[in-house]
Amino acid sequence: MLDDYKQEQPIAYKILINSIKKDRCSHAYLFETKHYANKKKFALAFAKYLLCPHNSADKDHPQCMNCTQCKRIDEGNFTELKIIEPDGLWIKKEQIDQLQKEFSTKSVESTKKVYIIHEAEKMNAAAANSILKFLEEPEENIIAILLTDNIYQLLNTIVSRCQIIPLNDHVSDQTSSMLEKVMHLIKQDNDISKEDLSDEKNIDKIKTVTKFVEQYETIHKDVLLSIKQLWFDTFSDKEKMIEGMELLMYFYKDILNVRLHSKIELFIDEKEIIDSLASKLSMNEVCDRLDVIINLKDYLKVNANINLFMDKLIIELERRR
Secondary structure (H helix, E strand, C coil), rough: HHHHHHCCHHHHHHHHHHEEEEECCCCCCEEEECCCCCCHHHHHHHHHHHCCCCCCCCCCCCCCCCCCCHHHHHHCCCCCEEEEEECEEEHHHHHHHHHHCCCCCCCCCCCCCCECCCCCCHHHHHHHHHHHHHHHHCCCEEEEEEEEECCHHHHHHCCCEEEEEECCCCCCCCCHHHHHHHHHHCCCCCCCHHHHHHHHHHHHHHHHHHHHHHHHHHHHHHHHHHHHHHHHHHCCCCHHHHHHHHHHHHHHHHHHHHHHCCCCEEEEEEEEHHHHHHCCHHHHHHHHHHHHHHHHHHHHHHCCCCCCCHHHHHHHHHHCC
């Protein structure tokens, strides 16, 4: 039920409920999810609220959980709801074409049709252009729900055609610990091992990342004045840059480990520096750094321009600081 998120997402909840009550439902919503753990459940709850003929936002009235629509949505076989997720690394044009084909017919089980696109920033160029045409010429009673952890990776033309709904990224203390929040930030496919870090050929990379973090946490945006020597002399092309961002992510993860009184996982030889930084940074500050790094690491994979990338990183870190 959408009411389940009334306390966890009060602003988004109020915006959505008011828009429906006042009959001002948008044809397209963009949820800026910021790694919110329950984003998929929240989007599905909103879709159910849109599609169920017995919905009610008022807890003084019974809410439907047992009608045919609700049961079939829960089972994943309701014809008026389509959910799209990345097929491998990307959402492909064929998936959007299939959506348009299925939604070209008249609704028979509900007054509305709803489609949800998870990780919308992963639409490839062809898919993004295809969904843009769908959004530019909205059909009556077709509602789009797009979810993204990084709104800046979406085409501006797509963003401009949606009502943006920011979700609260602060996980409730009752439902998740700080560590669980971080586990949602950091992917579990660790590509870097202790053996990698002890490899002699990687010593310069370790020193570069360590020095960069030390400098940034000391002088902040002024680190840009020496960014060539601090970073680009070691991470000089796109492939190396991605590797550097991964190392940077794991460095901050080890800072967080110390904050959580856990063992340093990878940067054991940098323990003194990590202990010092952990004493200065709060857990929320480290989580914010990780959030920025992870988002921009994904952005780097699809954007070949590395010359201004570190500027973008520092600007985003400063914005969140």
